[in-house]
Amino acid sequence: MMTSYMTDNGFEVAAARSGRDLDRVMASGGKIDCVILDVGLPGEDGLSICRRLRGKSTVPIIMVTGRGTDTDRIVGLELGADDYLPKPFNPRELLARVRAVMRRSTQGEQPPGEAPQSLTFEGWRLDMARRQLFAPDGAPRSLTSGEFNILSIFCQNPRKVLSRDDLLDLLHGRAAAVFDRSIDVQISRLRRKIEINLKDPSFIKTVRYGGYFFTPQVVAAADN
Amino acid sequence: MMTSYMTDNGFEVAAARSGRDLDRVMASGGKIDCVILDVGLPGEDGLSICRRLRGKSTVPIIMVTGRGTDTDRIVGLELGADDYLPKPFNPRELLARVRAVMRRSTQGEQPPGEAPQSLTFEGWRLDMARRQLFAPDGAPRSLTSGEFNILSIFCQNPRKVLSRDDLLDLLHGRAAAVFDRSIDVQISRLRRKIEINLKDPSFIKTVRYGGYFFTPQVVAAADN
DNA sequence: CTTGACCATGACAATTTGTGACACGTACAA
DNA sequence: TTGTACGTGTCACAAATTGTCATGGTCAAG
Numbered sequence: 001m002m003t004s005y006m007t008d009n010g011f012e013v014a015a016a017r018s019g020r021d022l023d024r025v026m027a028s029g030g031k032i033d034c035v036i037l038d039v040g041l042p043g044e045d046g047l048s049i050c051r052r053l054r055g056k057s058t059v060p061i062i063m064v065t066g067r068g069t070d071t072d073r074i075v076g077l078e079l080g081a082d083d084y085l086p087k088p089f090n091p092r093e094l095l096a097r098v099r100a101v102m103r104r105s106t107q108g109e110q111p112p113g114e115a116p117q118s119l120t121f122e123g124w125r126l127d128m129a130r131r132q133l134f135a136p137d138g139a140p141r142s143l144t145s146g147e148f149n150i151l152s153i154f155c156q157n158p159r160k161v162l163s164r165d166d167l168l169d170l171l172h173g174r175a176a177a178v179f180d181r182s183i184d185v186q187i188s189r190l191r192r193k194i195e196i197n198l199k200d201p202s203f204i205k206t207v208r209y210g211g212y213f214f215t216p217q218v219v220a221a222a223d224n
Numbered sequence: 225m226m227t228s229y230m231t232d233n234g235f236e237v238a239a240a241r242s243g244r245d246l247d248r249v250m251a252s253g254g255k256i257d258c259v260i261l262d263v264g265l266p267g268e269d270g271l272s273i274c275r276r277l278r279g280k281s282t283v284p285i286i287m288v289t290g291r292g293t294d295t296d297r298i299v300g301l302e303l304g305a306d307d308y309l310p311k312p313f314n315p316r317e318l319l320a321r322v323r324a325v326m327r328r329s330t331q332g333e334q335p336p337g338e339a340p341q342s343l344t345f346e347g348w349r350l351d352m353a354r355r356q357l358f359a360p361d362g363a364p365r366s367l368t369s370g371e372f373n374i375l376s377i378f379c380q381n382p383r384k385v386l387s388r389d390d391l392l393d394l395l396h397g398r399a400a401a402v403f404d405r406s407i408d409v410q411i412s413r414l415r416r417k418i419e420i421n422l423k424d425p426s427f428i429k430t431v432r433y434g435g436y437f438f439t440p441q442v443v444a445a446a447d448n
Numbered sequence: 449c450t451t452g453a454c455c456a457t458g459a460c461a462a463t464t465t466g467t468g469a470c471a472c473g474t475a476c477a478a
Numbered sequence: 479t480t481g482t483a484c485g486t487g488t489c490a491c492a493a494a495t496t497g498t499c500a501t502g503g504t505c506a507a508g
Contacts (some may be wrong), residue, residue, distance in 0.1 A: 063418050070455090083324075099393050129383045131429050132441040144495060145432040181455085182497050188457055189496090194450065208505070276474085354484055380462070405465085406487055411485090412467055422466090432495065 019049045033102050038064045050081055060101040119155040121216035126155050147190045154204065154214035163211035187212060229315045242281040243273045258284045258322055284325040295303065307378055345440035350379055371414045378438035387435035
């Protein structure tokens with residue numbers, strides 16, 4: 001139940017049934033943002049799991065405890081749990097605490113690598129840092145956020161055929177439904193704002209049976 | 225009883241018998257690390273005290289209440305309490321929570337002198353110390369405290385898409401309810417004060433389905 | 449030239465966001 | 479205590495954006 005609630009709210013969840021199970025999940029490679037630990041797990045005691053986790057990782061831990069187990073809760077916090085929640089609890093509260101804990105732990109984090117701040121093509125400049133497009137004459141050309149998203153996907157994948165499926169996936173992380181024409185329409189709208197001749201588009205070419213193709217050479221540029 | 229217990233454990237305690245009393249203690253100058261607030265106080269309601277405290281201070285608040293219902297807990301947390309303890313509780317647990325809350329609140333604390341006193345963007349200057357915004361021409365632009373809070377969150381997280389959830393969380397430490405539009409309204413009010421063209425905002429962009437995005441480059445500046 | 453699949457786009461619907469109006473709580477002054 | 483001003487959340491409706499559909503155009507193969 002909690003898994004689906006968290007999933008609905010945009011988290012990826014891996015459930016573990018026991019300490020052993022948890023180890024498996026932790027070891028399986030993916031980065032874990034937060035552990036929610038029920039001390040009432042069968043098998044290895046939750047407190048011991050907590051201590052063990054703390055020994056090898058700084059991952060945030062939220063402990064969920066049953067009623068009337070003051071001692072557990074105290075020991076949990078003293079063992080380095082970041083927060084705890086007595087049962088029964090409101091799912092919404094768990095959500096709020098997970099967010100709070102994750103925010104605290106990611107506070108100092110830097111996004112790795114440096115994304116270029118501007119991409120230029122045929123005189124146009126797409127300022128990624130400002131989410132703003134500038135025409136060759138320097139005038140800003142305002143795009144809706146969907147148009148900007150598509151254009152930045154093209155700029156990051158120039159001279160490549162992108163299928164509707166690819167585009168939809170890169171845009172929304174979802175697969176295309178069979179009759180989905182929404183990409184076509186968005187392309188049409190974007191063309192209106194950057195193409196000179198709509199009857200013979202030069203930037204965004206249609207690839208029949210294939211998808212779309214962004215023709216310009218794109219160069220990363222310093223931002224100024 | 226609690227006073228002597230806490231004192232025995234190395235804390236300095238100032239007891240207050242009412243909201244009025246608390247104000248007196250808070251005003252008396254000493255730095256307060258944590259407030260333990262019993263909602264069952266006679267006189268001013270604990271929740272109202274909590275709200276009032278939050279309005280003027282970021283001091284950690286632990287609420288103690290007799291009625292251990294979800295609703296109270298959530299209301300308390302939404303009003304900005306940092307933790308919540310149902311009665312009856314074990315003194316040792318209170319101790320653990322006080323320590324946890326204090327650990328959290330000092331965690332992100334900047335050694336004084338390192339926190340930039342001013343942040344500048346596109347000629348504007350946000351004076352963190354005075355909670356005051358100055359336009360490029362040097363004229364002060366007065367912001368309400370909510371507007372200031374949002375703007376400072378943006379200045380601390382520029383060029384990042386912040387969801388309404390993130391913003392609400394950073395503002396009040398609470399999760400967004402489904403129909404919560406308060407962020408939109410606050411953004412709208414803030415835009416009115418800093419954007420030149422409300423129809424095509426340049427500082428705060430909307431990211432549809434995503435949240436908001438603060439475009440300027442922000443530079444910490446010495447204060448003078 | 450015809451055919452059938454595919455694509456472009458106007459028109460409209462659904463969804464999401466913007467914002468004026470209002471209500472409520474608080475602060476402050478009279 | 480009362481009156482006034484202010485800040486902020488909520489609501490309702492307006493505006494903007496995006497998705498869906500239908501129509502007509504385009505293209506390649508035969």
